[in-house]
Amino acid sequence: MEQTNVSMALVPQGSIEAYIQSVNQIEMLSAEREKELATRLFEDGDLTAARELVMSHLRFVAHVAKNYSGYGLPTADLIQEGNVGLMKAVKRFDPNVGVRLVSFAVHWIKAEIHEYVLRNWRVVKIATTKAQRKLFFNLRKSKKRLGWFKSEEVDMVAQELGVTAKDVLEMESRMAAQDQAFDLSADDEEREGQFAPVHYLEDKSSDVAEYVEKENWEVNAANRLRSALATLDERSTHIVQRRWLDEDKATLQELADQYQVSAERIRQLEKNAMKKLKSAMA
Incomplete structure (x- = not known):
């Protein structure tokens, strides 16, 4: 299994x-x-x-x-x-x-x-969808001669195949395109201004090592915070959760009303809890 x-x-x-x-x-x-x-x-x-x-x-x-x-x-x-x-x-x-x-x-x-x-x-690149593949093969059958379609021929083929003139022109362009080498030859590399797909295939803006480091840091920080919260009493944990961790954060007065104490007392409990958390996470 x-x-x-x-x-x-x-x-x-x-x-x-x-x-x-x-x-x-x-x-x-x-x-x-x-x-x-x-x-x-x-x-x-x-x-x-x-x-x-x-x-x-x-x-x-x-x-x-x-x-x-x-x-x-x-x-x-x-x-x-x-x-x-x-x-x-x-x-x-x-x-x-x-x-x-x-x-x-x-x-x-x-x-x-x-x-x-x-x-x-x-x-x-020639045909990526089922509709494009169908157009590709039908267009090859409809193309009776070498060279590009004339305007009236484009309209006629589009009507016959049930597609737009734009679709016909785009597929004709794809069919006429030449294969391009992935890499440059030794001679081409010596010329200035020469480019090949190898130069832009990879996304240089993405650093996997940096991504891994950030991911590891976030996981480690979350684990340390979880362990630190476990050292607090139930009331302090709830106050920190509602004041800092919940998406809809509570005010001091809302918590004061819930625990039937003053807002200043909630602020003191929050301050003490944060000190304990910093100490535990350090």
Whole structure:
């Protein structure tokens, strides 16, 4: 049953939003736990440890895959290819090097996604929807000669196929477009002003390491706050919750009316509770 759940997590099915929400709920690993699991896998070939390492990093694959959504490829396929890269990274990860797994794995994840984009970009750009594919094949049959359609021919084809003239012109343009090399040749690289898809495929504004660091900090801060709140008495906890944590925050007077004390007394209780929280979290 566990193996089935792992397989389903590695291959997104159904709603992408539901999948991302699901993998975001998987607990992140501390540095100590990650190294323990990686050591078990590296030294003993422990597949259970490998499975936990992979599952805990699926959220980062989804994060990286989002940066390639502009190529018309299904997000589920991008994530699936990224998951393949993650598994390859986990297999090759050496815990003795002294880096976190995510920093090592991001290169493997991107490499697999890049390879997938290269294999599928041209085909998908021609026709991405069922309607476009139908128009593509019908337009090829209707095109009797080389060269571009004349205005009256565009209107005639559009009427025959039951589409707009704009759809015909757009598909004709796609059909006439030439394949472009993903990377520049050695000669092209020496020329100024030469660009290729490799230059803008990756979203440079996204720093996975920074994202991971921020995520770890937020989780750690939330855990420390939860532990600190547990040291307070019930009334102080409720006052802090209502004054600082609830979306609809209460006023001092509202709490004073609830506890039948003065607003100044509530302020004193709040101040003392905050001092205790700061001390506990420090």
